[in-house]
Each structure stands twice: as structure tokens, then as C-alpha cells.
Amino acid sequence: MRDREFSTYMLLNTPGFGAKSISYIYGNLKNLGLKVNDLFEKSLSQLTEYFPEIGRGKFSRANLSSLHSLDEQQLYASYQQLKQENVHIIGLDDERYPKSLIERLGGNAPPVLFCKGNLSLLNADSISIIGSRDVSDYAITLTKRIANRIAGCGYNVTSGFAKGVDTSAHIGALESNSTTTMVLSYGFNHLSIKKDIKEYNWEQNTLFISQFMPYEKFSGQNAMARNKLVCALSKAVIVIASGPERDASGKMSGTFDAGLTALKHNIPLFVLNPALLNPAPIGNIDLIKMGGIPLSNGDELVQHLNSLHTSTQIISTNYILETELSSQTMYDPQTEYQTKSNKEIKETILNLFNGKPLSINEIIEQVHLDWTPQQLCNYLNNLDEVEIVKIGLSNYYKRKDFQIQPKLF
Numbered sequence: 001m002r003d004r005e006f007s008t009y010m011l012l013n014t015p016g017f018g019a020k021s022i023s024y025i026y027g028n029l030k031n032l033g034l035k036v037n038d039l040f041e042k043s044l045s046q047l048t049e050y051f052p053e054i055g056r057g058k059f060s061r062a063n064l065s066s067l068h069s070l071d072e073q074q075l076y077a078s079y080q081q082l083k084q085e086n087v088h089i090i091g092l093d094d095e096r097y098p099k100s101l102i103e104r105l106g107g108n109a110p111p112v113l114f115c116k117g118n119l120s121l122l123n124a125d126s127i128s129i130i131g132s133r134d135v136s137d138y139a140i141t142l143t144k145r146i147a148n149r150i151a152g153c154g155y156n157v158t159s160g161f162a163k164g165v166d167t168s169a170h171i172g173a174l175e176s177n178s179t180t181t182m183v184l185s186y187g188f189n190h191l192s193i194k195k196d197i198k199e200y201n202w203e204q205n206t207l208f209i210s211q212f213m214p215y216e217k218f219s220g221q222n223a224m225a226r227n228k229l230v231c232a233l234s235k236a237v238i239v240i241a242s243g244p245e246r247d248a249s250g251k252m253s254g255t256f257d258a259g260l261t262a263l264k265h266n267i268p269l270f271v272l273n274p275a276l277l278n279p280a281p282i283g284n285i286d287l288i289k290m291g292g293i294p295l296s297n298g299d300e301l302v303q304h305l306n307s308l309h310t311s312t313q314i315i316s317t318n319y320i321l322e323t324e325l326s327s328q329t330m331y332d333p334q335t336e337y338q339t340k341s342n343k344e345i346k347e348t349i350l351n352l353f354n355g356k357p358l359s360i361n362e363i364i365e366q367v368h369l370d371w372t373p374q375q376l377c378n379y380l381n382n383l384d385e386v387e388i389v390k391i392g393l394s395n396y397y398k399r400k401d402f403q404i405q406p407k408l409f
Contacts, residue, residue: 007036008091009079010070012112012213016062022111024059025051026092036093040067082214087188088115090122098122104232104265110211114188117207121181124156127305128230130258131165131240132281139277140168143240145409147172147180149298150238153305156181158233160226161208165240165255167194174200181207181233185226187214209233220254227258235308236268238295242283259287270295270304274351285351294347298409345369350385353399357389363397 002010011022028051029036042050047064054062082089090096090113100123101109115122127150129143147157147169157173159166161182173180174197184191187210193202211229212222231237242255262269271292274280288294295301348367352358358366360373360380369376380386380397389396 002037002040004035004037004091004094005089006076006079007040008089008094008112009082010040010072010075011036011067011091012089013075014062014066014070016066018061019111020107021054021059021062023092023107023109024053026111029093036091044068078214082114082188085188086116087214088119089113090115090119096122098233100234101229101232104267105228109232110229112211114210114212114214115207116188116191118179118204119207121156121179121207122209124179124181125154125308126156126158126181126234128158128234128237128258129165129169129240130159130227130230130237130255132243132253132255133162133164133166135164135241136277139165139241142272142276142409143168144172144175145298146238146240146301148176149301149409150305151176151178153302155235155305158183158230160185160223160230162223167196170206171196171200174202174205177201177205179205179207181209183226183230183233184208184210184212185223186210186218187212187216189214190217223254224252224257227254228261231258231261231267232265234267236270236304237262238301239269239271239284239287239292241272241277241281242287244282245286253283256283256287259283259292260290263291268304268308269293270301273347275347280351280353288351301409346383349380350383350399353386353397357391357396357398359394359396 011017011025017025025039026036029039032050034050039047044065047054047067051064053059054064079089092102092109092111096119097113113122129147129150131139131143135143143165150157151173156179157169158181159169161167161170161184170180170182188208191208191210197206209229211225216222237258239255239259242259243253245256246252259269259271261267269287269292271284271287271294272281273294273296274284274288276296277284284292293304295304345367349363352363352366360376363369363380364371364373364376371379377395381388385400386397387400389398
């Protein structure tokens, strides 16, 4: 008799069936009280009765008769290769499937996951750490320290197994003899365990997850899908360093997109204070404006993480988030700044400067201060960190060159 994992593998390899049609199959199987194992035992007439939408409309590419014309022997051989590599195939009807994916992604949850490692981590309380591939050595150090703090609070660390921030997050967790989930942007045939990971007890303390077929290679589209999965697996997301939403060529930042995903699904989003890095990451500044919670030191981090044990949601005081994140997020700037301390206002203003001098009007517009230009001029003139730059006949303001000494995590 076919076991559940092999039946899932057969369904995945049925021509014409994609993620949406497979999710539909799983939904109807659940309603009928059936398992994926039963799928290949039913006649074509029964299948047509159970799944009337297959072959029509958005499922027009799928054909139920294809379920009976698979080369089962050939599929079993490739399935056995995966099993020899200790890869498990977990579908939506499997009790091990992460509940957080169903709760947060609903019908967009990947119907099948390929997994290798400690399967108990599929439903572990996890915190995601995400960030750019190319970051400074100091950002790498901070990432490892933050992962260490997360582990100390009893959480699993989740990230995307890319170079830079992601790999550093995994290593930071393993250095603490804690656990980490590595979400791949390609299939298992292309997995190569990094040397830095092999130094630790990785076989016991790690879980690799891929939503892609074993033969699928890395692509930008796959990386974006991976980032969404990283967020949905977690109780909170921490951004270390993000580029702008789009670069000069119009390419979307994967880290920024993941931050938007967290906000969209009401997953608490913590963003490393941009003032801790030099230069300040533009994406961090923008994500904080959109509702991300600034993170400046280890004590703040621990406080936030401890609150997650008793609260399912942290609401940012900066913005009111709608069910769907829109480009015109609604908020009341006057209320916002009434609730901010002088220290927070100063921090917000200083975070605007990224090497380019700004006019008074530009500063007022970007931070939405309910101040007159003269009031802001007086405020800036009293800040040691800001200096006046003459451009033509007008005064502009820029941040003085100095090395910020951040609080350690």
C-alpha cells in the first residue's frame, strides 16, 4: 500500500497539477474525510464527483485521468532517493504541517513541504531574522548576538539560508547550542551544507524546509516566495538591514518585501535601529515609518520577545495597519507625535539623514511634524549631531560625520 508521503509525491508529480489545484484537492479530501493515500484508489468517476472543478476554469490544465497514468515505478525510484537523504514530504493533510502557515497564508500556503532534519521544529515557536546578503562585518556580529538572545529566550531562529545576514542568524543560534530552521529558495537536489554550519550539531538542531520540487533551481521569484514562508513560520520578524523597496533599476528588495509581508499578516516586525549601522540602511528607515518597531539594544529585544509569550500581537503606535497593506497607510501624525518622547523625535529626525542635505520642508514632510519651519529650525540648531549647509541662498541640514557607538546586543 502506498504510504502518505509517497502518495503526496505522486500528486506533486502529476502533470498539469500546480499549487492551487493541489490545495483544492487537499481541501476536498478533508471535507470528504479522505486522505491523500485514498486518492489513487478511486475510480475516475469517483474522482470527478469528488473534485468537480478540476479540468475547468482556473484548474483547466489539470486532468483527473492523469492520476491513473503515472509511471509509479519510476516515481518510486526518485522518491527512494529522497528518503535515503532523509528528506520527508509533508502535505496539508499531515499533522506535522506547520499550523502557522495555514493560519497566516490560508489558501496561499504551499500545499507540500520537503523537510530534512528535526521535524519537531515545524511547529516550534520561532523568530525570523532577515537581511541583506552584502552587509558589514559589524552587522554580521550584531546578527549573531541577536540570534543568541533569541535562543536564550527559548525561541527557534528561522531564516533563509542565504549568505550574509541569513547564514549568520543560523550560526548564531547554533553557537548557542539552540535550534534553527533554514528555509530554502531551491529544491533539495541543489542543497549544499555550508562549512560554517557543519562545525556545529546541525543534524540534531536544524531543520531544512523547501516548498520547491527537488530539481528546481534558485530564482528571484523563488527567493521572494521563500521570504514569505520565513515570515509565516514565525511569531515575529527582525530586519537587520534592508535596501530600499526598489533599487535604481526597479528591482524589488527581498528583505523589504518580507517586511511588508510581516506587516500585511500582522506579524510583529522589529527593525534594527538604522542609526546602529553606517551608512543607515534606507529600507530600515522606511519600514519603521510603515509600522516596524525600532530595535536599539538587547534589553529591548528581550522585553519584546518575552511579551510574545503572553501576547499574540504587538501593535505599532506609529501607524494604523489595514487588513491589506496599502501604499497610502492611514495614520494621524499629530497623535503620533503626541505619544513620542523628545528622544524618539530626535531619533526619527536623525534617521532621515543618509548623506544628502535636506531642507526644512523636506524634513517636515518626511516626518509629518506638526511644527512650523521656524520651530524645526530652532530644534535642529540645538542638535549637536546636525550642521547647516549653504546651498545657494538657502539653508540645508545634514548629519555630521561621526561614528555612532551602538549599544551591544
